[in-house]
Amino acid sequence: MSLARLRDTMAQARRVGHVAMDVVRVAGVRAVGVAVATASGRPVAAISIAAIASRMTPDREKGLVKILAREAQAIGAELSQR
Numbered sequence: 001m002s003l004a005r006l007r008d009t010m011a012q013a014r015r016v017g018h019v020a021m022d023v024v025r026v027a028g029v030r031a032v033g034v035a036v037a038t039a040s041g042r043p044v045a046a047i048s049i050a051a052i053a054s055r056m057t058p059d060r061e062k063g064l065v066k067i068l069a070r071e072a073q074a075i076g077a078e079l080s081q082r
Helices: 003-016 058-080
Strands: 019-022 029-037 043-052
Touching (some): 003 019, 029 058
Antiparallel strands (some): 019 029
16 A cells, blocks of 8 residues: 555545555455544544455445444543543
């Protein structure tokens, strides 16, 4: 992945709250991920799911993003209490 593409991907992730992309070096795999942020909004980690691309339909991807976002929020809240 080029630096320009990486920067574009990061900018899009900030806008929409997640990243969804085909895995660059593994054919036929798609991944979605979200940042884990503390209460201050600072990202400290990320969680993701990778699956066979043909099974990652747009509806499935949307559902997985919701689950990941919920869990990332819970992890971030826990980390903020420490």
